[in-house]
Amino acid sequence: MSQRNEEQERIEPSKRKDCSTSLYNSTLTTRSKQTKETLLLCKEIKVFNPSQPQLQQNALALFDIGSQLSFISKKLSRQLKLTETETQIMRIAPFGMKEPKSCPTARIQLNVLTTESEIIPLQANIIDYLTNELQVVETSNEFQIQNLTNYWKKPDVLIGADYFFKFISLQEIKELKSRHMLVQSKVGPMIVGSGDIKKLCKNELYPKEVVYSTNANINSELENFWKLETIGIQESPQDDDDDQALKHFKRTIIKQAGRYQVCWPWKDSKQKLSNNDGLCLGRLKNLINRLQHNSNLHSYHQILMDQLHSGIIEEVPPKDEVGVIHYLPHHEVLTPSKSTTKLRIVYDASAHHKGFKSLNEVLYRGPVMLPDLVGVILRFRMMKIVITADIEKAFLQLELQNEERNCTRFLCYHIVSLKY
Incomplete structure (x- = not known):
């Protein structure tokens, strides 16, 4: 390099x-x-308050058929003193993002004045920020398409698919010498598409934002x-989240009745955790059908009974609403080649409803301890005599504190009648 x-x-x-x-x-x-420049479907339009028509503004509108709804900037809504209704949290999925983003919004009524003095009413959602500055080439006459004025401006109105075709007819499209397209609409002609900007405009302007x-x-x-951090061979630099999780562990761990009790390292987003009871019920029914088919139902049930008698799991007491309520689906893992544990029960902490987070996503990962394993192995080789021991079901020996247990609930069944 x-x-x-x-x-x-x-x-x-x-x-x-x-x-x-x-x-x-x-x-x-x-x-x-x-x-060569690509222009989006933009136009300066006149908008006004339906209740107070004297409150009107010229605003740049972006016509976007890829948006299901129409939006207006909070700034323009305040300038027009529009009445807000239906305040709610809307989940918007921007382009290129996998997870939707939650945005507070409210509905407003807005009127648009066309070139023929027609009034088109529309409903839009208020949003803080629509998008970056867009290049606009203004033309008021479809026959005058040279030496036009172009400029950069942030849109204050986004007209989505709910009102798009009230303004624009896709049948009235003409290709220009610049290779751009001229689109007719009720708010005047618009120039859109990709082409040579110099054949349209006097000057070529550049956006203010340069990267x-x-x-x-x-x-x-x-x-x-x-780097090999992802597999734990190389220790990563100091990580604030990992440090925070370790400090939380040391601060909250206690020893009770001969067993260590711990708390979950919660992130601030634990309120986004869903209940999951319906999801778990469906997974349980499928699990029972599968276990009956491969004759592992009694073995599965016996493991749960052994864990119940050993104090690893417990029945949920009536009216226990302490802490976060969350259900985990569970399933079997078969390893016939093993001499001891041929069937294990695994809980799926990655399961979640759409729009919510899983238990794994609301917990800090904690520091990667694999780099310490190298030192353990090296010290092990230095001694003449070594003793090894195996802790049976080591992870199950840790106990959750009482207020942390309700987020690990799971649904079970009665072995005789298979009632849920």
Whole structure:
């Protein structure tokens, strides 16, 4: 990598100025001398308050058929003094993100004035921020499509698929000499698509937000690629989450009746944990059918009874509502080749309903202890005489404190009648 950096330093300054990196909506691109630009479906529209028509504003609207609903910025809503109704938490899934984002929102009524003085009422949701600045090429006359004015501006209105076709007819589309498309709408013609911006506008404008790409990011990515932290061979640098989990463990662990009792290392997001009882009931029915089919039902039940008598699990007392209530599905793991434990019961802490988090996701991972294992093995080899011992079901010897147990509930069955 150092050789490549030296090569870049030899590039003439005049050549380096030809390229810069610009941030577009959802796209990071490198700009050269080319003038090809992609325009989104944007238009300055006149909007006003239905209850107080004198309160009106010109606002940039983005027409986005990929959005199910329409939105308005909080700033514009306040300027028009719109009445808010149906306040709620809305889960929005932005492009490129796997998990939806929760946003507080409210519904408003808004009127749009068309070029023919028609009033189109619409309902929109208030949101703090719509998107970055977009390039707009304004034209009020479909026959005058040269030497136009272009500018960059943040939209304050997003008209989604719920109202899109009240404004735009996709049958009225014309290709321009610049290779852009001219789309007719009730709020005036719009220029959209990809083409040569110089054939449309007097000047080529650039966005205010500019991002420069450096080799530092590449070096960092390559360094992370070669690290082996993920399998625990190399100890990672100090991790605040890991430190916090370890401090919490040392602060809360107690010894009670000869066994250590611990608490869960909760994150702040534990309120997003779902109950899971319906999910677990469905998984239990499938489990019973599977165990009956492979004749492991009695073995499975016997393991649960042994754990109950050993104090590893317990029945939930009536009206026990202490702490977080959460149910875990469970299933069998068969290892016929083992001489001792041929069937184990495993609890699925990754299960969750859509829109909620699993138990694993609301707990800190804790520090990786595998690097310490190397020292243990080396010290083991230094001694002339060593003694080894095995703790039977070691993980089951740790006990949860009373207020931490309700988040590990699970559903069981009666072995005789199979009642749930």
